[in-house]
Amino acid sequence: MADDAATWEALFKRFDADGDGRISASELGDALKTLGSATADEIKSMMEKIDSDGDGYISKEEFTNFARANKELVLKLHQASAS
Ligand SMILES: [Ca+2]
Numbered sequence: 322m323a324d325d326a327a328t329w330e331a332l333f334k335r336f337d338a339d340g341d342g343r344i345s346a347s348e349l350g351d352a353l354k355t356l357g358s359a360t361a362d363e364i365k366s367m368m369e370k371i372d373s374d375g376d377g378y379i380s381k382e383e384f385t386n387f388a389r390a391n392k393e394l395v396l397k398l399h400q401a402s403a404s
């Protein structure tokens with residue numbers, strides 16, 4: 322759905338704190354920490370899950386693929402970060 326794509330886009334931008342078009346491990350960590358407690362291990366395993374080509378950054382495509390496969394989790398993050 323188009324609405325979903327807009328949601329992923331907005332969430333990606335929120336996570337991409339420096340606006341370079343990719344989410345680094347520290348950006349992911351910061352974003353998760355503001356949404357609740359996230360341990361270094363949790364951040365690392367989430368990073369590994371989303372970063373499918375293993376270059377150490379989450380591209381918009383990787384993020385969108387992850388969001389599609391984990392809709393409920395990502396929508397929860399979106400709601401938490403919007404509040
Ligand atoms: Ca970034």
Ligand SMILES: [Ca+2]
Binds near residue numbers: 372373374376378380
């Ligand atoms: Ca990547």
